Amino acid sequence: MFLGDENWAIRGLARFRTDGYDADDSSDLDGMSDRRNSLDLGAELWIENSWGNFGLDWVVDALGQHDGYEAGLSYVIPFRGAFGMKKLGLRPMLGFNWRSENLNNYYYGVRTKEATAIRTPYKSGSSVNPYAGVTLDYQLAERWSIFSLFTNEWLGTEITDSPIVDQDSKISVILGLLYRF
Template identity: 30%
Template sequence: MVLFSARAQAESGIDRETETAVPRARNLYGIGLGVLPKTSGADEYRALVLPIINANYGDRFYINALQAGVWLLDSEDKRLRVGLAAEARFGWDAKDGRRTRGMEDRDFSIFVGPNVRWQTELGTFNAQWTADASGHSNGQQVQLQYIKSLIRSPELRLNGLLGVTWNNQKFNDYYFGVAASEASATRPQYRADSGVELQMGVNGVVPVMQTHSFLFGAFVTRLSHAQYDSPITETRLQPLAYVGYSIPF
């Protein structure tokens, strides 16, 4: 059995293509456009312009889209790594949703906690536990994720992703609950319990002019029973998509 060490001496066995959900042969920096539901469970969408950063620094610190972290312990070949991550969670403006008008806004939050990445011949497995460090929801999440390289070619690199996320009661109640002060004749008070979401999707990279890249992705999340039963939820399947362009830096 390989012992952990903070400084691995052997040559790294990291598969850069499945190290993150987005295939990556080198660091990526650019700008993108994301489309996501306007509010929790909505069937209407909003577009956000976001910077794209998918990079490692000293093979220890990293930024991956809305997540940043540091690896603290490694196996010798670095195929098994344990670290600490911080991840952004978008809130929403209540006025933007048909069923949320008159409610309080849900604030942008940062979730922080330990994570583990294990790369195998079958693909990459990720596990992380995070808690709301912003104090808005005081919620917690536990996420398991599997990343598999589907296409590796000079013209296209494509990864598939499967995920399972458990959200505790405070998390679900913040984003899907309806407080007594927010209830109305058409929107009853609702206390959301804990539950499990399912996710699946693809991420792709198309090289352009040797050093530039066109990025794209599409995902769908199946809400848990507790989330779907909320009076503010309009559809159980929640899509998310993005396109972006990266340049060398």
């Protein structure tokens, strides 16, 4: 945390971006250049109050892969003691991410030299991607917890219109161990 108190915080963010792919992984991508994963760095403003938590974040490409950025807004309702278990936390969430043109174009665009008879060139613009999810956590000890995060992100039309995209949403599942300082 850079600064804040028990009701708000400004903190640094580091996110591993896993939208990359190896063109050899699918015959549908024959002739495409590989797209590399990246590391995004940024900051988040987090506000907690009695009717929920709000987050506003901004990250940029730290490794120069996509040269783009992403901003997000989230709303989380925390429940401690879910299902009558004091150590269990449940946090449903809603939000959206705004992705820049550079970010989308790197991962979902099709360059002229990558085009084929069935894969037309495509230049993506920026997009707004809404999402919904839930986090479950269980407190193992005072500072240790295990957690799971499930999200479904609905991809904006600037992504789904790409000839290399055949889905309109992306499901993510994360399991982890957390130590609180």
